Amino acid sequence: MDAPDIKQIICIKWGTKFGPEYVNRLHGMIARNITPPFRLFCFTDDGSGLHPDVAVRPLPEFTYQAPVGTKGKWPKSRLWGDLGDVTGVVLFLDLDVIVTGNLDPFFTFGDPDDTILGRNPNTPFEKLGQTSVYRMRVGKLKPLQDIFRADPQAVADRYKYEQRFVTRNAPGGVRFWPRGWLAHFRMHSVPPFPLNYIREPKVPKNSRIVIFAGNLNPPDAIAGRWTEDEQHRPPLDHLRATFGGRRESLSKHLRHYLLPASWVRDLWRE
Incomplete structure (x- = not known):
């Protein structure tokens, strides 16, 4: 075309x-x-x-x-x-x-x-x-x-x-669309557990557009939170909550963590 x-x-x-x-x-x-x-x-x-x-x-x-x-x-x-x-x-x-x-x-x-x-x-x-x-x-x-x-x-x-x-x-x-043009932030940018506690999300290689499905939107990625009703916590604080105060299953709690995504902050602007 x-x-x-x-x-x-x-x-x-x-x-x-x-x-x-x-x-x-x-x-x-x-x-x-x-x-x-x-x-x-x-x-x-x-x-x-x-x-x-x-x-x-x-x-x-x-x-x-x-x-x-x-x-x-x-x-x-x-x-x-x-x-x-x-x-x-x-x-x-x-x-x-x-x-x-x-x-x-x-x-x-x-x-x-x-x-x-x-x-x-x-x-x-x-x-x-x-x-x-x-x-x-x-x-x-x-x-x-x-x-x-x-x-x-x-x-x-x-x-x-x-x-x-x-x-x-x-x-x-x-x-x-050809594979790779679109990437999913949670699936393709956030590192898998346990790397999500020590590495911040990265731009998916060769992507053209990154989509934000669910309740995690660009401001959440920039702040380092899984949903807008949460506050970012340092990695150790989030891990401590595994033994008391978590709202999800153990596996979800460990996976649903991210460090602030500086690349989203840098690209999401007028």
């Missing part, structure tokens, strides 16, 4: 979990790792505080009964249909990713009509896509909105996560 005249990247921000700094830092990371011209579109219910070079667009209209008791990011379904004046091929990025390499290949890999997802590293024996970083032609996934709208709770109960629903139902199927 030839590079498009302008590389279009989209993101979505709703509610209060992520502030404008996530969008602005995403824009900065993209700008430092892409051959222009490019444009970042942010679909949001609150565009205040966003960098002037970010193209702000309202959240697309998509009425459905939100499913309950599911972990999937189902509001992302708003992007499966019409996106107003944003047309053609777009690359979607989650707000909490870290760009670690050149992004140009994400716009030339495969066919422009392909729907391309990352591989979910948590399910190596299931060909499951990961929607933190995916490319699509705007409108191609609209049939998924019709399926989802008909019975959102049933869809959520069956597929659990929106990425599994997209993987199994995308018109024409899905392709996956």
Whole structure:
């Protein structure tokens, strides 16, 4: 596939979990790792505080009964249909990713009509896509909105996560990014036990984007904590808690520790 005249990247921000700094830092990371011209579109219910070079667009209209008791990011379904004046091929990025390499290949890999997802590293024996970083032609996934709208709770109960629903139902199927382009912070950056107590996380070799799935986001990585409701503790203090005061199983407690990630601090900026 030839590079498009302008590389279009989209993101979505709703509610209060992520502030404008996530969008602005995403824009900065993209700008430092892409051959222009490019444009970042942010679909949001609150565009205040966003960098002037970010193209702000309202959240697309998509009425459905939100499913309950599911972990999937189902509001992302708003992007499966019409996106107003944003047309053609777009690359979607989650707000909490870290760009670690050149992004140009994400716009030339495969066919422009392909729907391309990352591989979910948590399910190596299931060909499951990961929607933190995916490319699509705007409108191609609209049939998924019709399926989802008909019975959102049933869809959520069956597929659990929106990425599994997209993987199994995308018109024409899905392709996956080449291995190594995407890395998972917890799995590929944090050293395994016991090295996680003496070595700080490193940039995964040859990666282009590092994703932050679950409750560990860039600010947590910078602070050296596994979840946002924790405080960083020196290695020995964390080890002492193994014998009293831990909230998880022994194995999880020992694995769920990281030193502050200086590389995330250095790259996650405007």
